[in-house]
Amino acid sequence: xxxxxxxxxxxxxxxRAARPTQEPARPVRPPTVDTVAERAGVSRQTVSNVLNAxxxxxxxxxxxxxxxxxxxxxxxxxxxxxxxxRVTRTFGYRCHLSEDEENLLLDRFLHDLCRAAAARNHxxxxxxxxxxxxxxxxxxxxxxxxxxxxxxxxxxxxGDARLGTLRGWGVPVVSFGRDWDxxxxxGWVDIDGATGIAEAVEHFWSRGHRAIAWLGGASGxxxxxxxxxxxxxxxxxxxxxxEIECAHSIEAAAEAAGHALDGPQPPTAxxxxxxxxxxxxxRAAAARxxxxxxDVGIIGFDDTRLALATSPxxxxxxxxxxxxxxxxxxxxxGAVAGTPPPSAMLAPRLVHRGxx
Amino acid sequence: xxxxxxxxxxxxxxxRAARPTQEPARPVRPPTVDTVAERAGVSRQTVSNVLNAxxxxxxxxxxxxxxxxxxxxxxxxxxxxxxxxRVTRTFGYRCHLSEDEENLLLDRFLHDLCRAAAARNHxxxxxxxxxxxxxxxxxxxxxxxxxxxxxxxxxxxxGDARLGTLRGWGVPVVSFGRDWDxxxxxGWVDIDGATGIAEAVEHFWSRGHRAIAWLGGASGxxxxxxxxxxxxxxxxxxxxxxEIECAHSIEAAAEAAGHALDGPQPPTAxxxxxxxxxxxxxRAAAARxxxxxxDVGIIGFDDTRLALATSPxxxxxxxxxxxxxxxxxxxxxGAVAGTPPPSAMLAPRLVHRGxx
DNA sequence: CTGAAAGCGCTTACAG
DNA sequence: CTGAAAGCGCTTACAG
Numbered sequence: 001x002x003x004x005x006x007x008x009x010x011x012x013x014x015x016r017a018a019r020p021t022q023e024p025a026r027p028v029r030p031p032t033v034d035t036v037a038e039r040a041g042v043s044r045q046t047v048s049n050v051l052n053a054x055x056x057x058x059x060x061x062x063x064x065x066x067x068x069x070x071x072x073x074x075x076x077x078x079x080x081x082x083x084x085x086r087v088t089r090t091f092g093y094r095c096h097l098s099e100d101e102e103n104l105l106l107d108r109f110l111h112d113l114c115r116a117a118a119a120r121n122h123x124x125x126x127x128x129x130x131x132x133x134x135x136x137x138x139x140x141x142x143x144x145x146x147x148x149x150x151x152x153x154x155x156x157x158x159g160d161a162r163l164g165t166l167r168g169w170g171v172p173v174v175s176f177g178r179d180w181d182x183x184x185x186x187g188w189v190d191i192d193g194a195t196g197i198a199e200a201v202e203h204f205w206s207r208g209h210r211a212i213a214w215l216g217g218a219s220g221x222x223x224x225x226x227x228x229x230x231x232x233x234x235x236x237x238x239x240x241x242x243e244i245e246c247a248h249s250i251e252a253a254a255e256a257a258g259h260a261l262d263g264p265q266p267p268t269a270x271x272x273x274x275x276x277x278x279x280x281x282x283r284a285a286a287a288r289x290x291x292x293x294x295d296v297g298i299i300g301f302d303d304t305r306l307a308l309a310t311s312p313x314x315x316x317x318x319x320x321x322x323x324x325x326x327x328x329x330x331x332x333x334g335a336v337a338g339t340p341p342p343s344a345m346l347a348p349r350l351v352h353r354g355x356x
Numbered sequence: 357x358x359x360x361x362x363x364x365x366x367x368x369x370x371x372r373a374a375r376p377t378q379e380p381a382r383p384v385r386p387p388t389v390d391t392v393a394e395r396a397g398v399s400r401q402t403v404s405n406v407l408n409a410x411x412x413x414x415x416x417x418x419x420x421x422x423x424x425x426x427x428x429x430x431x432x433x434x435x436x437x438x439x440x441x442r443v444t445r446t447f448g449y450r451c452h453l454s455e456d457e458e459n460l461l462l463d464r465f466l467h468d469l470c471r472a473a474a475a476r477n478h479x480x481x482x483x484x485x486x487x488x489x490x491x492x493x494x495x496x497x498x499x500x501x502x503x504x505x506x507x508x509x510x511x512x513x514x515g516d517a518r519l520g521t522l523r524g525w526g527v528p529v530v531s532f533g534r535d536w537d538x539x540x541x542x543g544w545v546d547i548d549g550a551t552g553i554a555e556a557v558e559h560f561w562s563r564g565h566r567a568i569a570w571l572g573g574a575s576g577x578x579x580x581x582x583x584x585x586x587x588x589x590x591x592x593x594x595x596x597x598x599e600i601e602c603a604h605s606i607e608a609a610a611e612a613a614g615h616a617l618d619g620p621q622p623p624t625a626x627x628x629x630x631x632x633x634x635x636x637x638x639r640a641a642a643a644r645x646x647x648x649x650x651d652v653g654i655i656g657f658d659d660t661r662l663a664l665a666t667s668p669x670x671x672x673x674x675x676x677x678x679x680x681x682x683x684x685x686x687x688x689x690g691a692v693a694g695t696p697p698p699s700a701m702l703a704p705r706l707v708h709r710g711x712x
Numbered sequence: 713c714t715g716a717a718a719g720c721g722c723t724t725a726c727a728g
Numbered sequence: 729c730t731g732a733a734a735g736c737g738c739t740t741a742c743a744g
Contacts, residue, residue, distance in 0.1 A: 030500050032737055043715045048739055058713060078501040079444070080737030083435040083720050090481070095467050104661060107463040111451050111484075118484040123503070125446070125481045128467075128474040144386050145434040146721085147479070250664055279665045286642070286667040305460060308606055309635045309665035311642040388721055399731045404723060414729060436721030439736045502737085715744080720737105728731080 031072040040068040051076060082146070091117065091332060092148040094127040094135060104275075104304035105319065106154055109176060112325035113152060120329055124152075136165055143171050149336045152328055156180060156188070157220035163187070172335040174328045176321075178343070180221045187331060187341040189324045193222055193301070194229030196317040196348035197271055200299040201233035203356060204269040209297060213242040213267035215257055215277050217249075226273050226301065242267060246277070253280025254287070261288055261296070269297035269356075275306040275316055282310045282355065298355040301348075312354025319348050387428040396424040407432060438502070447473065447688060448504040450483040450491060460631075460660035461675065462510055465532060468681035469508060476685055480508075492521055499527050505692045508684055512536060512544070513576035519543070528691040530684045532677075534699070536577045543687060543697035545680045549578055549657070550585030552673040552704035553627055556655040557589035559712060560625040565653060569598040569623035571613055571633050573605075582629050582657065598623060602633070609636025610643070617644055617652070625653035625712075631662040631672055638666040638711065654711040657704075668710025675704050 037044045042065060049056050050065045057065070068074070082088045093113060096103055110124075117124045125148060129135045142148050150172030153162055158180040166173040178190040204212050214230040216223055227243070234241045246256035253276065260267055261284055272278035278300030282292055290296045293312055300307050303318035323346060331341035393400045398421060405412045406421045413421070424430070438444045449469060452459055466480075473480045481504060485491045498504050506528030509518055514536040522529040523543075534546040560568045570586040572579055583599070590597045602612035609632065616623055617640055628634035634656030638648055646652050649668055656663050659674035679702060687697035 033739095034737085044737095045716090045739070046714060049714085052739075056713070061713080075497060075501050077439075077737050078503045079435055079439040080502075080720090081739075083433075083439055083722085083737080084739045086720075088435070095470055099464070099467075102464070102467075102661060104460070104463075107460075108455070108458070110482075111455075111458075114451055114482040114484040117482075118486075123481050125479050126466075126470040126473075128470040130474075141431060145431050146436075147434045250669075283667040305458060305662060306665045309662045311639040311666070313606075389723095390721085400721095401723070401732090402730060405730085408723075412729070417729080433721050436736090437723075439721080439738085440723040442736075713744105715742105717742090718740090720739085722736085724733105724735090726731105726733090728729105 031074045032077070033074075036065065036068050036072060036074050039072070040065045086146070087336065088146065088149050089121060090123040090125050090148045091329075092127045092139065092142055092151045093124050094129065094151075094153070097129070097132060103155075104306060105302040105321070108304070109154060109321040109325060112322045113329065116322075116325040116329040120333060122329065122333065127151075136162060139166060139171065140169065143169075150174075150332050152176065152332060157222075172332060172341075174332045174335065174341055176324055176328060177222070178345075186343050187335065189327045189331075189344045189346065191319045191324075191348050192345050193226035193317075193348070194232070196301065196350065197226045197229030197273075198233035198236075199350050200271045200315075200317060200356075201230060201237075203299070203350060204271070204297055205233075205237050205239075207297070207356070209269040210239065211242070211265060211267045212239060212269045212271060213244055213260060214273075215244045215246070215253060215270050215281055216273040217246045217253065217256075217277055219248065223273050230271055246280075248274065248276060250276055250280040250283065253277040254283040255280075257281040258284035258287065261285065261290070267296070270299070272298065272300050275300035275302045275304045275314065278314050278316065278355075279306050279310055282314065286311075293354045293356065299350070303351050307351075307353070310355070315353045315356040316351055317348045318351050320346055387430045388433070389430075392421065392424050392428060392430050395428070396421045442502070443692065444502065444505050445477060446479045446481050446504045447685075448483045448495065448498055448507045449480050450485065450507075450509070453485070453488060459511075460662060461658040461677070464660070465510060465677040465681060468678045469685065472678075472681040472685040476689060478685065478689065483507075492518060495522060495527065496525070499525075506530075506688050508532065508688060511576075513578075528688060528697075530688045530691065530697055532680055532684060533578070534701075542699050543691065545683045545687075545700045545702065547675045547680075547704050548701050549582035549673075549704070550588070552657065552706065553582045553585030553629075554589035555706050556627045556671075556673060556712075557586060557593075559655070559706060560627070560653055561589075561593050561595075563653070563712070565625040566595065567598070567621060567623045568595060568625045568627060569600055569616060570629075571600045571602070571609060571626050571637055572629040573602045573609065573612075573633050575604065579629050586627055602636075604630065604632060606632055606636040606639065609633040610639040611636075613637040614640035614643065617641065617646070623652070626655070628654065628656050631656035631658045631660045631670065634670050634672065634711075635662050635666055638670065642667075649710045649712065655706070659707050663707075663709070666711070671709045671712040672707055673704045674707050676702055 033044050033047045036047045047065055050062050114124050129138045153175035156175050156177035163179050174187040178188045179185045216227050244256050244260055246252040270281045278298050281298050285292050285296050300314045300316040303316040307314040307316040327344055335341040389400045389403045392403045403421055406418050470480050485494045509531035512531050512533035519535050530543040534544045535541045572583050600612050600616055602608040626637045634654050637654050641648050641652050656670045656672040659672040663670040663672040683700055691697040
């Protein structure tokens with residue numbers, strides 16, 4: 001049994017802090033259920049019950065056991081617990097693959113996800129597949145090795161096979177981004193981009209703008225969704241839609257917007273599918289010595305740090321990522337427990353700054 | 357034994373994908389060491405040996421066992437393995453606490469860390485303490501519950517107690533950022549900011565600038581380190597140092613830089629402690645209709661996405677975060693195995709863009 | 713309400 | 729080189 005009493009033991013798992021003097025650190029084990037049980041004079045599973053089903057334990061017993069737990073600073077080993085209960089309280093999330101894919105919105109989302117998980121006593125473990133093609137097989141592997149209980153996906157797109165494949169395998173999964181091919185399915189949270197963009201057009205209209213252009217380039221469903229908001233809003237006001245498309249980069253946007261500004265009927269306002277494009281648009285305007293916010297209005301999408309870097313800072317449509325993260329974690333916890341996860345469409349919010 | 361043969365089993369852990377027809381999914385367990393052992397006609401630990409110490413197994417046996425492993429698609433359960441071997445192959449990393457703390461450099465570092473870990477068959481689990489004061493106790497808890505083997509810290513500062521405390525507890529830990537109070541200690545990787553900044557001053561000098569200002573505001577050791585590079589470089593060239601200090605925000609930097617530009621001896625070049633400050637500087641210059649890169653030079657630090665958002669984009673001093681991450685993960689893996697982790701000081705690189 | 717037993721899946725000494 | 733045993737720390741039915 002050789003069990004060392006570990007009162008006021010430091011958090012050591014295999015070795016302990018040397019005392020003030022420089023004695024060599026001795027490996028020592030933290031207390032286990034058995035340590036607690038022995039000391040409290042109860043059986044091992046009464047300790048487990050105190051922790052996991054306190055209502056089953058007589059108050060007096062519970063209190064006695066709890067006192068020992070506190071005294072020993074006992075914390076149940078996560079591995080032992082997970083192995084037996086088959087629940088790790090850990091979810092996997094894939095971060096972007098390369099710097100090219102860098103996405104400030106998703107970085108913010110990741111932090112929100114992490115906080116939401118922590119608040120619910122769960123962890124997020126990062127997944128980094130070598131290439132996009134490896135993603136599903138890595139999920140497969142992580143799930144079957146018992147490393148996680150499920151996954152949070154982001155950046156879904158039409159034709160995205162990930163949700164369907166994982167669900168087909170019985171793996172709990174939710175996504176930031178709707179299930180484009182099965183919008184009625186559960187388990188996703190997304191932002192109503194069309195409404196957000198329509199609001200931006202509305203804003204420019206109310207400020208007297210009549211040449212409001214769309215600057216798009218975000219591929220996939222989200223881009224289309226946002227663009228549809230532009231179309232419906234311009235239709236509402238009888239405006240002729242001017243849709244500018246370009247690759248999704250600051251440079252491409254600067255060139256495309258510049259081209260429009262140099263044309264015969266230059267737009268007085270740009271509604272952009274992302275902040276990246278909006279920054280490009282701002283660069284084109286600056287290069288032409290236009291007064292951003294005066295001569296030309298610009299509104300971006302995502303409200304990332306990028307929107308604060310231009311002069312003046314850019315108005316942008318903000319996605320409530322914190323709320324998204326909370327809903328998603330709740331849904332995923334539910335899914336692991338067997339409850340079909342709900343879906344939700346959230347409204348974005350136009351943040352006004354100098355550019356509009 | 358009721359063990360279901362699981363050839364061509366999908367990655368299910370508790371339930372399996374229904375066949376094409378809509379049969380209700382039946383819970384099924386993936387194969388274990390025992391499944392493999394039974395089928396290969398060997399004992400359980402020969403299977404384990406094939407996986408963990410193949411040199412101990414006769415080639416013929418090894419091959420036979422391996423064939424069964426492949427056939428069954430067997431993957432050892434991480435939990436069982438970790439519980440027994442006391443190694444989780446997982447490291448904890450704290451992401452920033454709030455949006456105010458948002459730091460694009462560290463977001464990039466996190467991704468590099470994640471990739472470096474994955475390449476070495478390890479995972480990164482995110483830690484999100486409610487407040488900064490909870491950080492150490494959460495590390496404590498994660499370590500002793502067997503959730504991780506160690507931690508990667510970032511953003512160390514003089515007086516930072518985290519490294520010392522964790523090491524005192526016997527917890528393996530490394531940091532992105534030197535151990536300011538014990539620079540000779542191992543386990544950190546940092547960037548030589550002083551040299552990077554000196555290079556920036558050098559660059560401006562060679563371009564004919566003689567009024568080169570320092571714009572600082574990053575608190576802590578890194579800010580001091582960088583500033584010392586400014587001081588030594590200006591001393592080398594007999595320039596009068598002009599040190600502007602402000603809070604670490606775009607607005608504060610814009611105001612401070614603007615004040616200098618409006619003064620009697622406006623700087624013709626700004627060397628900035630971070631991209632955030634450089635962006636503020638660019639804003640001040642733009643507001644005064646100065647030609648950035650012509651009338652006034654600006655160099656930032658960190659080479660974050662922010663540097664690309666201004667017009668023109670900003671030259672910036674890039675930290676080799678990918679290399680940092682690799683060194684750190686290697687050092688931490690070593691530390692877990694008992695090897696004292698080395699430290700390293702890496703050189704940054706000046707990335708030239710339109711602003712200088 | 714409490715306890716003795718079985719077992720989650722794995723690896724680590726130790727015999728043979 | 730291979731195997732029987734013990735055990736990592738925990739929880740889940742099941743008796744009492």
